[in-house]
Structures are given as structure tokens and as C-alpha cells.
Amino acid sequence: MNPRTTRSSNFRPGNLPPSTLDVNSIDKEQCKMYCNQCDIPVCHKCIGSDQHLGHKVSEILKVVDERKTKFMKEQTELNKTIYPTYQDIASDVQNRMSQLEKEYGDLSTAITKHGENWHREIDKLVQKLKAEVDEMKNTQLQTLQKHLDEINKTISDIKDEFDSLETTIDTNDLSKLFSVTSNVHTYRNLPHKINPSLLKFIPGKIQGEELSKLFGAISSSSLTSDKHDYSMKTTQKSPEAGSSPPVKQLLDETETVTTIDTRYKYDLYNVACLSDEEIWTRGDDNIMKLYSINQGSLLKSIRTKSRDIPFNIAVTKSGDLVYTDYIDRTVNIVKNEKIEVIRLQNWRPNGVCSTSSGDLLVIMESDDGKQTKVVRYSGSTVKQTIQFDDKGKPLYQPSSYILRYITENKNQDICVSDIGAKAVVVVNQAGKLRFRYTGHTPAPNNRPFDPLGITTDSQGHILTADYNNNCVHIIDQDGQFLRYIDCVLSGPWGMCIDTNDNLFVAQYGNRQVKEIKYMYMYLQ
Incomplete structure (x- = not known):
């Protein structure tokens, strides 16, 4: 059959x-x-x-999953790479048109100034040359406008393709699923870049004869098309040129997406996103738990190697769990159920995070509690130590056994919530102080700023949990307060953000993790 x-x-x-x-x-x-x-x-x-x-035959449900996964990846490519690239191309063409207008305006001015030095008999020649300039300008602008219209039409087609794939991904109609053909590959071939050459006015000396030749001439013009001038946007971060994520705006009212009961006996401290479907948590015992976000079910538990309570947790770029053991003076990386240990001497690790480059940032205190510093590790090798400002003063408040949190922003700034100093301390990648954020008034509970968990999102916002005021502060990457997230939180402590910019807050008061939507994507 x-x-x-x-x-x-x-x-x-x-x-x-x-x-x-x-x-x-x-x-x-x-x-x-x-x-x-x-x-x-x-x-x-x-x-x-x-x-x-x-x-060769396969299980049909597996084939369905594979096709949906393929469409989801292509939808993501459209959204995060192709669409923003075409937006940049359109902006580049518009900028070139504006620049062309300016250059041609300058050209007309130069011709006019030169013509003012001549007698009345050359006015006709001046007008003739200016008419030539206008004709050249209009020709090039028309060419660029046509190019811009084609690009905008492609951008519209990309949005339609995105919507089509989204509808296909959401459907369970096999006939529709297998009838859809993706056209994403056609948009990977970027358009040629049209480069209008700038004209020059070459003035001549006034000698009273052969005015047409002596007055000056305009260099020849051209419009070239270079296929290789444009390049696809990348999602890889670098200090010089980071990725350009979709523009997102803060919601006027936040939305609680889901709540997960971690069932720790007394307290909940930290949460770390493994993926958009799974989160790690740590509470009042020596067991770290992995939960399904959608189901709220416990998937895995890992006990600390020393049997001491972990001080902080994070997830590396490769998906490995990292935890700090303050008592044991170790930073521990869990790989395939095996634990790799970085052992400290005379220092105790506190907060930890994984960076965009794959390094680990660890904030630690000296055994005597008189010094605090941030150390960057590449594997088990120390690459950088951050401890003092330009004047030799400590960047962080010295103290013992106080929970501190650390994260890296999209611009590679290092952000530390220093509860001892009642401040968020932000330094650049080189360790130079950029600013200190000490809270905003009025606070929801009118209590002192008490920063704990800290995280950043795709827009460069810095979010920090304020335990005293049961809220989350959102500031921009330069330290300017934007707003509070105040949605009936119960002792907000640790925090993390998934790839969709959903915020997860570990609540000390009720031992629940709350997932909060606070931004939406804005497609221009």
C-alpha cells in the first residue's frame, strides 16, 4: 500500500x-x-x-519533532540574525542617501561661491552646471530609493516567513506541516551594496575666455554594487562588537508566568537557568535540585562533595553546574556526575557566575574577613584579580559569611551585589570602577536597599533583588534607575534570566521560584 x-x-x-x-x-x-x-x-x-x-523508515513522531525543531531554528535565525541584518542594511542605505544629500548640497554651495566671483555673463554657465549636479543627484537617489524599496520588500517577506513558520510550528496538522516549504535560504544571500561615488568640483581660473572650460568641471559619477560589503549579523559576543538582539521594551505591568514549589524544608536561596525548560536551585541543605519549569517536577538532585551547604550556584556555557563551598574553600564544577574542584588557599569563595567567554568569575573573602576580591578563572588558572579602585581603595566591603552575587553584563561589565555596602558595584572588563548603585527612593516598603541576587538581560539591563523591599530593581548598564518589579514577592533572593528574558526569582519567604515576564519584543 x-x-x-x-x-x-x-x-x-x-x-x-x-x-x-x-x-x-x-x-x-x-x-x-x-x-x-x-x-x-x-x-x-x-x-x-x-x-x-x-x-529506511523512521518513527513518524520523531520525524515530526525533527521538522518542528528545524523550523524553530530557522524561525530563530530569521528573528535574531536575518531580520536585524536587513534592518541594518535599510538603515545603512538611508544614511547613505542622507549623506548623499549633504555632499551634493556642499557641491552646489562650492559652485555657487565660485560663481559669485564671476561676471554676469557666466551666470548661465553656473546654472547649467548646477542643473547637471541636480540631475546626477536625482539619478543616484532614484537608484538608491529603488534599492531601498527592494530591501524593505524583503524585510516584509521575512516577517511573513517568520509568521508562517510560527504558525507551522504551532500546528498539529500533518498535512499543513508537510506542505510548508521554508524559504529561509533565499534570505541568506544578502543584496548587493550600491556605493554612489561622491563628485568633486574642480574650479578653473578666471581668464575671461573659454568660460565653460575654465570655470570648472564635475568629475564623473558612478553607482557600484558590491555583494560582499554586507555581512550577516552574528550572535557571538565580543568586547569590540557585541550582538544586536531584538529590541525589547519593559512591560507596564509584569506577568507571573509560573510558580515552582521547591519543597526545601526551611529556606530557598538561589536559582540558575540550565535552559529555557530547566532550572537549578539550592536551599537550606547540601542538595542542589534540578526542576522542570513547565511541569514543576524534580528531575535530578546532586549532593555537594563535602556534604556542606553550597554558598552559590551557576551554570556554565556548556551546561555544567557550578557551586561554591565556603566552608571547604572550593569552587566545584559538576561534569557528567563527576565534580572537578578548584581549591583556594586562605580565601573562601562566595558568589560565582559564568561569562560569555566561558571563564568563571568568583567573588571571595579572605579567611580573616578583612579583604574581598573578584577573581577570573580560565579552567583552574587565575587570569585576573579585581580588588581596588584607581585610588587603591577596596572596591567591595570586607566582611565574612555574607552572601554576595556576581554576574556579567552584555558589554562585559562585572556587576556585584555587595550587601555589606548596600550597593551594586559595577566595573568594566579591565576592573575599573564604572559606578555604584545604592538604590532608589521611594522604595516599595520604604526600607533601606538590601541587594542580593543579581542578573542581566539581553538589553543590558541590570536586575537586583531587594530583600528588604520585596522587589527587584531594574537599572540600565550605566546605573540609571528604570523601574521596580513589584509583584507580590516574598523575600526575593537569588535570580536568573533565560534566553527569552524571562526572570526567575528564588523567594526565601515561601521557598518558591517565580517566573516573571517583564519585557516584550518590539519589532520596528
Whole structure:
């Protein structure tokens, strides 16, 4: 039985019409496999027929998942790479048009000034040359406008393609899913770059004869097209040129997406995102727990190597869990259930985070509690130590056994919530102090600023939990207060943000993790 040859007849996989074929409604006795060579669903009769003999088959639900995953990746590429690239190209063309207007204006001014030194008989020649300039300008502007219209049309097509893939990803209609063909590959070929050459006015000497030749001439113009001048945007971060994520705006009212009960006996301190589906937590015992965000179920538990309570947790770029052991003086990296240890001498580790480059940043205190510093590790090798400002004064308030948190911003700034100093201390990548944020008044509970957990988002915002005021402060990357997140939090402590800029807050008061939506994407 060959479905390809019976589509025009009465063949119905799972006894459903093609328009209503649903992934969740497939009759497992009818169409539970997929012929890779023929590129169609097949039933158990088809597999044994001559039509598919020797063909490689797969489980159809696996094929569905693979197709949806492919479309999701292409949707992400459209959203995060291709669409922003075309926006930049359109902006570049518009800037070139503005510059062209300015340059041609300067050219006209130069001609006019030169013409003012001549007698009345050359006025006609001046007007003739200016007319030539205007004609050249209009020709080039028309060419660029046509180029811009084509780019804007492509941008509109990209948005339509994005919406189409989103609809396809959300559907369970197999007929629709297998009928959709992605055109993303067509947008990877960027347009040629049109480069108008700037004209020059070459003045001549006034000698009273051959005015047309002596007055001056305009150099020849051209519009070139260079395919390789534009390049696709990248999502890789670097100090010189970071990625350009989609523009997002803060919501007027935040939305609680989900709440996860961690079931720690007494207290909950930290949360760290493993992915957009899973989070690590640590509470009042020596067990760190991995939870499913959507289901709220416990997936895995890991006990500390020393059996001491961990002081802080983080997740590396490669997805490994990291925790600090203040009592044992160790930084621990959990890889495939094995724990790699960085052991400190005379220092005790506190807050920890993973950077965009894959390094670890650890804030630590000396055994006597009189010094505090930030150390950057590459593997187990110390790459950098940050402790003093330009005047030799300590950047961080010395103290013992006080929880501190650290994170890296998108511009590679290092942000530390220093509860001892009642401040967020931000230094640049080189360790030079940029600013200290000491809170904003009026606070929701009118209490002193008490910063604990700290994290950053794709827009460079810095978010810090304020335990005393049961809220989260949002400031920009230069330390300017933007607003509070005040949505009935109960002792906000640790925080993290997933790739969609959803905020997860570990609540000390009720031992729950609250997922909060506080931004939305704005497509221009």
C-alpha cells in the first residue's frame, strides 16, 4: 500500500481527512512510521509492500519533532540574525542617501561661491552646471530609493516567513506541516551594496575666455554594487562588537508566568537557568535540585562533595553546574556526575557566575574577613584579580559569611551585589570602577536597599533583588534607575534570566521560584 499513489483517492492516514490530520491523533496501527526515501508517512502494510522494500523508515513522531525543531531554528535565525541584518542594511542605505544629500548640497554651495566671483555673463554657465549636479543627484537617489524599496520588500517577506513558520510550528496538522516549504535560504544571500561615488568640483581660473572650460568641471559619477560589503549579523559576543538582539521594551505591568514549589524544608536561596525548560536551585541543605519549569517536577538532585551547604550556584556555557563551598574553600564544577574542584588557599569563595567567554568569575573573602576580591578563572588558572579602585581603595566591603552575587553584563561589565555596602558595584572588563548603585527612593516598603541576587538581560539591563523591599530593581548598564518589579514577592533572593528574558526569582519567604515576564519584543 503506497500512500504517495493513493493521495488522490480515498487514502486517509489514521482515518482522518488530510485537512485535520493531527500529530496527537495518529492511529498507531496505521501511520506510525515514515519512509525517508519516499518522504511520506507509511502504515505497517506499506512497509512490507514492494513500494518501500529496502527503504529506511523512521518513527513518524520523531520525524515530526525533527521538522518542528528545524523550523524553530530557522524561525530563530530569521528573528535574531536575518531580520536585524536587513534592518541594518535599510538603515545603512538611508544614511547613505542622507549623506548623499549633504555632499551634493556642499557641491552646489562650492559652485555657487565660485560663481559669485564671476561676471554676469557666466551666470548661465553656473546654472547649467548646477542643473547637471541636480540631475546626477536625482539619478543616484532614484537608484538608491529603488534599492531601498527592494530591501524593505524583503524585510516584509521575512516577517511573513517568520509568521508562517510560527504558525507551522504551532500546528498539529500533518498535512499543513508537510506542505510548508521554508524559504529561509533565499534570505541568506544578502543584496548587493550600491556605493554612489561622491563628485568633486574642480574650479578653473578666471581668464575671461573659454568660460565653460575654465570655470570648472564635475568629475564623473558612478553607482557600484558590491555583494560582499554586507555581512550577516552574528550572535557571538565580543568586547569590540557585541550582538544586536531584538529590541525589547519593559512591560507596564509584569506577568507571573509560573510558580515552582521547591519543597526545601526551611529556606530557598538561589536559582540558575540550565535552559529555557530547566532550572537549578539550592536551599537550606547540601542538595542542589534540578526542576522542570513547565511541569514543576524534580528531575535530578546532586549532593555537594563535602556534604556542606553550597554558598552559590551557576551554570556554565556548556551546561555544567557550578557551586561554591565556603566552608571547604572550593569552587566545584559538576561534569557528567563527576565534580572537578578548584581549591583556594586562605580565601573562601562566595558568589560565582559564568561569562560569555566561558571563564568563571568568583567573588571571595579572605579567611580573616578583612579583604574581598573578584577573581577570573580560565579552567583552574587565575587570569585576573579585581580588588581596588584607581585610588587603591577596596572596591567591595570586607566582611565574612555574607552572601554576595556576581554576574556579567552584555558589554562585559562585572556587576556585584555587595550587601555589606548596600550597593551594586559595577566595573568594566579591565576592573575599573564604572559606578555604584545604592538604590532608589521611594522604595516599595520604604526600607533601606538590601541587594542580593543579581542578573542581566539581553538589553543590558541590570536586575537586583531587594530583600528588604520585596522587589527587584531594574537599572540600565550605566546605573540609571528604570523601574521596580513589584509583584507580590516574598523575600526575593537569588535570580536568573533565560534566553527569552524571562526572570526567575528564588523567594526565601515561601521557598518558591517565580517566573516573571517583564519585557516584550518590539519589532520596528
